[in-house]
Amino acid sequence: MDRCYADVLLPLPLEGTFTYLVPPAFLPTLAVGCRVLVPLGTSKQVTGVVMALHHQTPASTRVKALIDCLDVEPLLGQETLAFWTWIAEYYCCTLGEVMNAALPAGLKPAEMDADKLDGGKGRMVDRVYPAAAYVDKPEALLEALPQLVRAKKQTQLLKDFVACLSLAPSSLPDNEQGVEKRRLLEVSNATGAQLKNLVEKELLVVKAVPVDVSPDQLPVQPPATLNEAQTNALDSIKEQFTHHAVCLLHGYTASGKTELYIHLIKTCIDQGQQALMLVPEIALTTQLAERLKRVFGSDLGVYHSGLGTRERLDVWRKVGRQAGCKVVLGARSAVLLPYQHLGLVVVDEEHDASYKQQDPAPRYHARNAAMVLAGRHGAKVLLGTATPSLETYAHCKAGRYGLTELFFR
Known part of the structure; x- marks a missing residue:
C-alpha cells in the first residue's frame, strides 16, 4: 500500500506547508481541516492544520511522522481555509500568520493542559x-x-x-x-x-x-415595534438587497439603526442561517450584547480579544457546528470564525478606522474582509453609519452598493 503524506500548515510566519508521513493508525479519521501534532526541529512540537493528503513521495528522504491527530472530524471546512488563503494573498502575509490570528489560544499547544478537548467536540x-x-x-x-x-x-x-x-x-x-x-x-x-x-x-x-460555558437559556422577547420611518427604511433595505449584495444604511445617530439590525438578523436566523454583527471597539460589544440577548437569548455568541480563552474557544466551536451560535457579535477578529451558513453581515460604524488591523500580521481590514466572506457564502452585507466613509459613499453613488437613508429621530 502506498504511503500517505499530509501537507500541514503551522501557525508560524513561514511560507508554504510542511509535509509529514501519516501513520496507518490515523488514516481512518484524518482529513483536510483536522488539527495534528507534529515535530518541528529537534525537540519542538507544534499544532498544525492538514491542508492536503496525498501519496506523492517528498524529495527529502527524511520525512517525519505525525505525532497525533487531535480531531475526530475536521475542525475547519474548505470555505474557511479558502478565506484564510485569500486574506494571506490580499494582505501580503503568510498563511501561517492568518492561522495564528484566527485560531483561539485554546486550540494551540500552549493551552492544551488548561483546556482539555474531548476529540474536537468541546x-x-x-x-x-x-x-x-x-x-x-x-x-x-x-x-x-x-x-x-x-x-x-x-x-x-x-x-x-x-x-x-x-x-x-x-x-x-x-x-x-x-x-x-x-x-x-x-x-x-x-x-x-x-x-x-x-x-x-x-x-x-x-x-x-x-x-459548556455558554450563557444559560434566557427568556427572549420579540424585537421592538418600529416607527413609520424605521419601517420604511427596513422595507427599503430589503428592496435594495434584491438588487445589491451590499447596502449602506445612512442614518443619524439615535435614529434607530440598531433596531433595524435586530429585525434583519431575526429574519436571517428564522431562515436557518447565521448572522454576524461587527462593531469597531470591544467596549461597544458590552453595550450591544445586553440588547441583543433580550431578543436572541443563548443563540447569541460574543467574540473579541478581550474575552478569556475559554469563552472564545466555546464560541469558536459553536460557530463551526450546524446547531451552534446563530448570531455572533464581535470586533474585527470575529470575521475569522469558521461560519457554516452565513446569511447576513452587519458592519456598524463602517467608517471607523479601528476595523483596520495594524500589528501583528495579518493587517486586514475587517469591513472589507467581511464583505469578501459574505460573498463566498452568498450572504448580504449591511453597512451602517451616520458618517459614511468616502469609498463607501462613492460605491453607492456609482450604483455598486444600495443606499437607504434614515434621517429621523
Missing part, C-alpha cells in the same frame, strides 16, 4: 467526586480523618471538599456535580499532589467531564 474540566464507597453518603468521608492525622493539608482538603459538596444543589446535571478541581484547590489552598494522595487512598476520584 472543553473538558476536571471535577472531584467522592470515591465509590462514599458516593451515597459523602459526609462519611469525615470518618476517614483519623487516618490523615499526620497530614494536615490533606485533612483540611478533605474537610473543604465535604463542605463544598454540601453547598451544591442536589438537582445539578451530571457534568456539574462534584466540585471543580481548580476551585477546590483554591478554596483549600492545597496542591494537586495533596489531592492526588487522597485519590490514591481511595477517598476521592477525579474525572474529566464536558462543560
Whole structure:
C-alpha cells in the first residue's frame, strides 16, 4: 500500500506547508481541516492544520511522522481555509500568520493542559467526586480523618471538599456535580499532589467531564415595534438587497439603526442561517450584547480579544457546528470564525478606522474582509453609519452598493 503524506500548515510566519508521513493508525479519521501534532526541529512540537493528503513521495528522504491527530472530524471546512488563503494573498502575509490570528489560544499547544478537548467536540474540566464507597453518603468521608492525622493539608482538603459538596444543589446535571478541581484547590489552598494522595487512598476520584460555558437559556422577547420611518427604511433595505449584495444604511445617530439590525438578523436566523454583527471597539460589544440577548437569548455568541480563552474557544466551536451560535457579535477578529451558513453581515460604524488591523500580521481590514466572506457564502452585507466613509459613499453613488437613508429621530 502506498504511503500517505499530509501537507500541514503551522501557525508560524513561514511560507508554504510542511509535509509529514501519516501513520496507518490515523488514516481512518484524518482529513483536510483536522488539527495534528507534529515535530518541528529537534525537540519542538507544534499544532498544525492538514491542508492536503496525498501519496506523492517528498524529495527529502527524511520525512517525519505525525505525532497525533487531535480531531475526530475536521475542525475547519474548505470555505474557511479558502478565506484564510485569500486574506494571506490580499494582505501580503503568510498563511501561517492568518492561522495564528484566527485560531483561539485554546486550540494551540500552549493551552492544551488548561483546556482539555474531548476529540474536537468541546472543553473538558476536571471535577472531584467522592470515591465509590462514599458516593451515597459523602459526609462519611469525615470518618476517614483519623487516618490523615499526620497530614494536615490533606485533612483540611478533605474537610473543604465535604463542605463544598454540601453547598451544591442536589438537582445539578451530571457534568456539574462534584466540585471543580481548580476551585477546590483554591478554596483549600492545597496542591494537586495533596489531592492526588487522597485519590490514591481511595477517598476521592477525579474525572474529566464536558462543560459548556455558554450563557444559560434566557427568556427572549420579540424585537421592538418600529416607527413609520424605521419601517420604511427596513422595507427599503430589503428592496435594495434584491438588487445589491451590499447596502449602506445612512442614518443619524439615535435614529434607530440598531433596531433595524435586530429585525434583519431575526429574519436571517428564522431562515436557518447565521448572522454576524461587527462593531469597531470591544467596549461597544458590552453595550450591544445586553440588547441583543433580550431578543436572541443563548443563540447569541460574543467574540473579541478581550474575552478569556475559554469563552472564545466555546464560541469558536459553536460557530463551526450546524446547531451552534446563530448570531455572533464581535470586533474585527470575529470575521475569522469558521461560519457554516452565513446569511447576513452587519458592519456598524463602517467608517471607523479601528476595523483596520495594524500589528501583528495579518493587517486586514475587517469591513472589507467581511464583505469578501459574505460573498463566498452568498450572504448580504449591511453597512451602517451616520458618517459614511468616502469609498463607501462613492460605491453607492456609482450604483455598486444600495443606499437607504434614515434621517429621523
